[in-house]
Amino acid sequence: MFTLFRRFRFVVVLTCFYQTLREWVAVESDSSDVSKRPELHHMMNLTADKLRSLGGKVEMVDIGLQELPDGKSIPLPKVVTAQFGEDPSKHTVCIYGHVDVQPAKKEDGWATEPYNLTDINGNLYGRGASDNKAPVLAWIHTVEAYKLPVNVKFLIEGMEETGSNGLEAMIIAQRDTFFLDVDYIIISDCGWLSRRPALTYGTRGNCYFFAEVEGPKQDLHSGVYGGTVIEPMTDLIGILDTLISPSGKILIPGIREAVAPFSDEEWKMYQDIEFDMENYKEKLGVKDLMYNNKVDLLAHRWRYPTVSIHGIEGAFSASGSKTVIPAKVTGKFSIRQVPNMDPATVKKQVTEYLHSVFAKRKSPNSLKVTMIIGAKPWLADTQHSLYEAGKEAIKKVFQVEPDLIREGGTIPVARTFQDVTEKSIIMLPIGGFDDGLHSQNEKMSRYNYIEGTKLFIAYLHEVAQIKKV
């Protein structure tokens, strides 16, 4: 394998892997928190500088404004595009990635400071390490270490964690310019299922809802006023409790009926996947899983919808006690989308259902239901030459056949790329199965970071072999 790239240069690049990731993780590029917006803009600049320093033709694309709930607007982080090589006889791949992150605070239960990359036994702990800063850097290191056999473009955004606001319009606008000569799109914003490397051919979408119940005009003392007002929190708990049964059955009418049937072929394919139920259970630290056989469990992880209630804004959430009747509370929940669900339909189903449930309570409070993210699922053809190239590259670097898997999470842009550009897309993950995306103690292992970079190099080599049509 090492003959594929310049060994000496690769070793030099390796020595600065850690340092660059450390610099990137130190930037608190949390796209969900408007107060962190300057950090996010800084992150986009860092990305552009890095690509420019390697000789890329870099642009920072203005994608407009983000409208805030209070009616104000603030600039969205610019999208960074870059181009390396313009040889028309070669394939052109476009690497998609993002450099924004989920929120993280030490007091959420992190063992280390989330924005201070910390190396413990070969694992690099830090918010955004695996999702998605190290994979983006691994692609950048690929360009740095390797004489490219294909033209490489980059499209790096900063709003992925909150629904890729503004990106779809940008992709539509540049369909016939930036994307015109692109043959394939590669996304490395996911992880393996086990220690066996994987190729990902599907993701779930996500519809994220706010259910806001508003009552008194301000918070009230529960001793002084308790018993005289219908409390918004009681109403909200009441309606959230009608979303899902104790055993995980979605109770919103119409949701389950829309899901594509589970075929026999699919069942067989799931049977073949390497997946250790006991290990999964142990890793999560739960007594029992939602399903006790591999096929049901993976199917409900990848190809069935699910409801998660994330939390409540406006209620008391600190440690200790507070005797408050919160005046306005917003329940936050999301429904993962799978073929053949449609976010617009789901929005209508959820809104109507919650209003009907709320109406039955005869509460004097008011309910407002908003869908703030509506991302579709994505599904690829595993027989496509892009996937064949992936299987070859994995065999060369890791000496194993990859698992063909789907992803329970959402990469909203995958579906957008498919619908708008009509290019073929592959997801080529290098994140570990236990990287802790979106939770405390997110990490990227040195092994995955470095072997992942080798995989990217090998993959471009395989893609270069695909016959030009």
Added chain:
Amino acid sequence: MFTLFRRFRFVVVLTCFYQTLREWVAVESDSSDVSKRPELHHMMNLTADKLRSLGGKVEMVDIGLQELPDGKSIPLPKVVTAQFGEDPSKHTVCIYGHVDVQPAKKEDGWATEPYNLTDINGNLYGRGASDNKAPVLAWIHTVEAYKLPVNVKFLIEGMEETGSNGLEAMIIAQRDTFFLDVDYIIISDCGWLSRRPALTYGTRGNCYFFAEVEGPKQDLHSGVYGGTVIEPMTDLIGILDTLISPSGKILIPGIREAVAPFSDEEWKMYQDIEFDMENYKEKLGVKDLMYNNKVDLLAHRWRYPTVSIHGIEGAFSASGSKTVIPAKVTGKFSIRQVPNMDPATVKKQVTEYLHSVFAKRKSPNSLKVTMIIGAKPWLADTQHSLYEAGKEAIKKVFQVEPDLIREGGTIPVARTFQDVTEKSIIMLPIGGFDDGLHSQNEKMSRYNYIEGTKLFIAYLHEVAQIKKV
């Protein structure tokens, strides 16, 4: 009235009313937040210094340690006692107050900085202004301005807002020393019902519960893991939803059955109270109240129990969106206590009920129910000479008959004083009906602060007239 006290000296004292309250409000003496403990200790020292500067015999009583949920212990704030006068031919009153406060953050929706006392149109806005720093200062100003016709003792604590931890043991320990010569105990830790001054003869108690549901060993990404685990948040929402019906009926077996029956005399007494339903509704900003007649509404405010769900710790509570499955969530709710409920029984009823509801869900997660506050209600005899003195003093200062009211909130120490010292107790409020205790924009009006001080002076004068037995 002004003949009762030294007019000149009173005017001098008035000029520093605002400044002292401002200094006291600036101390973030939040007893529920362990990280604020140094501020709380500082607040107790300030209080002691102030009383000492007026010639009081001051002691700072060590009441031991507070055990934290993680097993560690930290010192409780000392209790400040003071004594002014020791003439055995005079009555001795003991003033109880507290100088700790509820949590407050600007971003909760305060119009001003909560710990920066701000005067707007004669209202002094700040956390703790009304609950209970200004009333404590009004008593201190009384001692400062007035040649006392009775002996006055002070007992000022710093843990009231979290259940007066450590105080009961201190009262028991000093029953035959500090309390030996005390005739009456006066508490001014509540407010009027309307613009008409009031005397308070009862309070509700409070049982505060944590219901902790724990599942996976850490937070999980809802895309990656949603559908494979039974989420603690779903379980918690499910059990919280069984506490109370949409119309406010408590669903925990045994709670409603324990409540003392509502007598005809009581009904008539409630009928006579000045209370404007429309004004109350408008003040709270709600479309409808829990009950649409005065007697039912006041009865459910004062003499029936109620359940309030305050919030959830451990779930996502910030603005924006986060696709997380929280691993451990703690629901916080409280049940207001009235005669003849018993906190120990309520604890058993709630714990057994929640565990039985949880068991039906057959969840692999674990539930832990803890009662962290268990404060009893308190009820006084309105025919007692202490109340007659109160009626006289109010007539002299305000030229009206007071309302005889109860308080929906809890002053845990009232019941403790009653049970341990067997002294007679009166609640003599000076807070306004719209002071916003425990909520955003808490305030004390200059009018109530100053006229309240006059009331205290007049009240001591009346108490001095009570015949010594």
